[in-house]
Amino acid sequence: MSARPGKARTCDEERLPMFHRTIRLPAELWKDVKARSKQEGKSIRWVVDDALDAELMPLIATLRKLGLRGERNDDKLVRVPLDDNVIGRMNYSRRQTGLPAVLLLRVCLKRHVSPR
Numbered sequence: 608m609s610a611r612p613g614k615a616r617t618c619d620e621e622r623l624p625m626f627h628r629t630i631r632l633p634a635e636l637w638k639d640v641k642a643r644s645k646q647e648g649k650s651i652r653w654v655v656d657d658a659l660d661a662e663l664m665p666l667i668a669t670l671r672k673l674g675l676r677g678e679r680n681d682d683k684l685v686r687v688p689l690d691d692n693v694i695g696r697m698n699y700s701r702r703q704t705g706l707p708a709v710l711l712l713r714v715c716l717k718r719h720v721s722p723r
C-alpha cells in the first residue's frame with residue numbers, strides 16, 4: 608500500500624477502501640481537477656481529499672453565518688403560503704445555484720428576520 612503523497616503515515620493508519628459515486632460537476636471544474644491531479648502527481652482521490660481539508664470547514668462556518676445550522680430535531684413542519692411568483696423565484700434560485708430551493712428560502716427567511 609502506498610502512502611498518500613506529501614503526508615506521513617503512522618503504523619496504525621490504514622487506507623480506507625475507495626469506491627466511486629457518479630455526481631454531476633461542471634465540465635470546466637472537472638477539467639481543472641484533472642489538471643491539478645496531473646500537475647501535482649496525485650490521484651484524483653487525493654485532490655478531492657485536499658480540497659475537503661482546505662475548504663470544507665471554512666465553507667461550513669460561512670454557511671452557518673448565513674443561518675444554516677444543520678439537522679435539528681426541533682425543526683417544525685410548517686405550511687408556508689406560496690404563489691406562482693414565489694415558486695418561480697425559488698426555482699430560478701435553485702437553477703442558478705444548484706442548491707435546493709427550500710434551503711435557499713430558509714437562508715432568505717433567516718437573514719430577513721434576524722436582527723442586524
